[in-house]
Amino acid sequence: MLLKLLDEKKYSTIKDMLITMNPADIAAVFEEVDEERTPLLFRLLPKGAAAESFAEMDPEIQQHLIQSFSDHELKEIVEELYVDDAADLVEEMPANVVKRILAQADPQMRKEINQILQYPENSAGSIMTTEYVSLKPTMTVGEAINHIRRTGLDRETIYTCYVTHMRRILGYVTVKDLLLTSDDDRPVTEIMDENVICVHTLDDQEEVAQMLSKYNFLALPVVDKDERMVGIVTFDDAMDIMEEEATEDIEIMAGMTPSDKTYLRSNTRELYLHRIPWLLLLMISATFTGMIITGFEEALAAQVALTAFIPMLMDTGGNSGSQASVTVIRALSLGELDFEDLLMVVWKEIRVAVFCGLSLAGACFVKVMLVDRMLMGNAAVTIPVAMVVCMTVCLTVMVAKVIGCTLPMCAKKLGADPAVMASPFITTIVDALSLLIYFGIARALLF
Amino acid sequence: MLLKLLDEKKYSTIKDMLITMNPADIAAVFEEVDEERTPLLFRLLPKGAAAESFAEMDPEIQQHLIQSFSDHELKEIVEELYVDDAADLVEEMPANVVKRILAQADPQMRKEINQILQYPENSAGSIMTTEYVSLKPTMTVGEAINHIRRTGLDRETIYTCYVTHMRRILGYVTVKDLLLTSDDDRPVTEIMDENVICVHTLDDQEEVAQMLSKYNFLALPVVDKDERMVGIVTFDDAMDIMEEEATEDIEIMAGMTPSDKTYLRSNTRELYLHRIPWLLLLMISATFTGMIITGFEEALAAQVALTAFIPMLMDTGGNSGSQASVTVIRALSLGELDFEDLLMVVWKEIRVAVFCGLSLAGACFVKVMLVDRMLMGNAAVTIPVAMVVCMTVCLTVMVAKVIGCTLPMCAKKLGADPAVMASPFITTIVDALSLLIYFGIARALLF
Helix, strand or coil: CHHHHHHCCCHHHHHHHHHCCCHHHHHHHHHHCCHHHHHHHHHCCCHHHHHHHHHHCCHHHHHHHHHHCCHHHHHHHHHHCCHHHHHHHHHHCCHHHHHHHHHHCCHHHHHHHHHHHCCCCCEHHHHCECCCEEECCCCEHHHHHHHHHHHHHHCCCCCEEEEEECCEEEEEEEHHHHHHCCCCCCEHHHHCECCCCCEECCCEHHHHHHHHHHHCCCEEEEECCCCCEEEEEEHHHHHHHHHHHHHHHHHHHCCCCCCCCCCCCCCHHHHHHHHHHHHHHHHHHCHHHHHHHHHCHHHHHHCHHHHHHHHHHHHHHHHHHHHHHHHHHHHHHCCCCCHHHHHHHHHHHHHHHHHHHHHHHHHHHHHHHHHHHHHCCCCCCCHHHHHHHHHHHHHHHHHHHHHHHHHHHHHHHCCCCHHHHCHHHHHHHHHHHHHHHHHHHHHHHHC | CHHHHHHCCCHHHHHHHHHCCCHHHHHHHHHHCCHHHHHHHHHCCCHHHHHHHHHHCCHHHHHHHHHHCCHHHHHHHHHHCCHHHHHHHHHHCCHHHHHHHHHHCCHHHHHHHHHHHCCCCCEHHHHCECCCEEECCCCEHHHHHHHHHHHHHHCCCCCEEEEEECCEEEEEEEHHHHHHCCCCCCEHHHHCECCCCCEECCCEHHHHHHHHHHHCCCEEEEECCCCCEEEEEEHHHHHHHHHHHHHHHHHHHCCCCCCCCCCCCCCHHHHHHHHHHHHHHHHHHCHHHHHHHHHCHHHHHHCHHHHHHHHHHHHHHHHHHHHHHHHHHHHHHCCCCCHHHHHHHHHHHHHHHHHHHHHHHHHHHHHHHHHHHHHCCCCCCCHHHHHHHHHHHHHHHHHHHHHHHHHHHHHHHCCCCHHHHCHHHHHHHHHHHHHHHHHHHHHHHHC
8 A cells, every 4th residue: 555655656645654553664654665765764754763674674775765865864864873783784794784874873873883793793782782770889769760851762671771880780670660669769789680690792692592582581691701780682673583494493493594684585596505405415315225126136026015005104214304303303492401411301201202203113914904905905915024024113113202302312412403403304314224124134034 | 409408308498599580480399399288388488479380380289279278378369360360360269169169259359350350361451460460541640640649559450541531442542651751740641552453352372462462562462342441451461362372273283183282291191182182183075085095096006116016105295285374374374364355375385386396307307217217217206207206296286286275275264273284184185185186187199
């Protein structure tokens, strides 16, 4: 609708509509407008919403807008941005645009942006904002409230305030605590909570997000290696990180290189490049299964019925293995499991595998005898053949579950991403093993 | 360490330690203590932390504690709980415990608990809390602040306040807006934001969580079908839901019935029951692949080299398909895609599939000729055989990608969970199709 109004040049109507919209929704509109008209649309935004909407937009649109801005316009936007959003922006833009942005930021902001940028990607330092409310230990409740009222405008969150001395955190008070204290003359040190939970600048962003979620905090303070407070991470960033990390895990588990871009914004080339390396790698590693089959070609020629069960055995093994691996990977990324739990996990999976293996083997026997032998009248499917198949199912499930739970934990121990050890990888390994088990048992019982 | 102190009966030291701990951490300690001693430990908790820690504990521990409480102790805890936590508790407990809990709640709370419980599971109504701050439109900023200071103690969040008239929402103000307004005599209606984004009681909890995350709100108001405000959903619940829903998706994608319990808390029987139905179903459906192979047994006997490539073809097809399906499933659950986008998605996947298919076919040809024919000296792998394999790879990848992206979207359209259409399911279908393609091409070119 907005696009139609833009075609019809009904600018004042658009202006009125934009006033009623949220920054996230405004940013979504910009994705639908063709690029040449984004600067025009941007100038229709109400003053207050411009910077916030800008922060929510795609990097490509941001870059196009900045290139259309005069220095004065750019200065206005940059000044309105929160420091963490400004740092994100600088990180995404090409060098010449970054130069322009930093030139328009005031020296204090430039310093803070540079401080955030010095931390490695995905660390607490790189996602924090340096704009938080700090209170002096000498303040009273009344003074603290006044301090917040005076300085709160530029702060990303005013609701959790940190009582600091020489930048070391003595405690925190929430605005709720302050407001609900009836005596304005009480010192803040009396009502502050001294059990401060904080994270270090180099901590992984995933851990930080999980801590925020675990403790239901609005913000977590970030301290440097000397335990001095340098910033805060807020709940909204934690939510984005949780979503991002879950998507990343899911992509890796399905054998893809994780992407920062959403599906709709990724073009064919990007999707191709994220998928082909894994497909190639997994295809090449299937050479081993091919070699195993070639090695047993004579046995297969003698007992043709064996071939028909290969896909079922491979799939069942792969599915059992990925159930175990995916469960363990998720538990690892939620911080529930550690390498120390390996034996406990293996023992648990073995017990589950015994029950799953026996049930599947039983069901398989019934199915093979009923469907393959009786219904389809395949005389080559003898009872010994059925027994070989069922024993293979049972053993494969056990091997698959143990490998499925062990590999992700070892990957974590070695500092790799456990999610790599999910379905596609496990499947390739389990395929080869299930064939070896199959032909091993067949050789022992049938020949 | 705490456990050791408990053995040594150093209760006052434990008390001092518990004071410094967060509710989430206290709840974690209770999971490690043997059940008989939980009531003793609970009585050592500082008054203020008892209810909050209680809300964070496992249902089994909660039940054991309640059974050890006197009516008076129970009343104290129940009164301190937030209404949404109390409703969660009532939902988890057996009937006789529920009766005791409701008997100890005051009539107002009982009414509110019952109201929350009437909404279907996973709806906005079932996760909301009825404790929010509402302001009258006639209030000034100063009066609003005083109102919050007087009534805020029982409210889950005081930071977003809703200006309501006859329970209809006129707008919202944040405590930040109120505090930063220098003129205490301004009416709240002047500073409130009238663009209220709200959810309905029956909306899905996943959508609610995503809206909170999208708009970076601390809380979202929940309205009933007459647009009257009945509660709020807060960011901390949204975080838990996001984590839960991602775990659920991942579990379903790996062919498991999703579980409310964490891995560590699930026993062998529960893990078995969550996994075996899918394994059985997928094993039985592999009958079709078996039937296809049996149907082509003679062809395979005539060209034994063909068998060795079956695992590679099946795996490559399965991997390609699950890449597409998992990407689409994630985009669907993040609300990025809709059924209307089906054609666009299919077209995108076809383009990606053509490039992936051609690359894989090329690589496959080189691999087959170099490794299988020259390195391993398998004379049965002729150029026509290699061509059959490569053409199958290319076609299978295309079919797999199209099926992989189409099925989840159709599932969504039909009201089923798209995550069901992930790897295991796609693999089973693609297996059968890839074999049909393989034998079809083989028959045309080789016989």
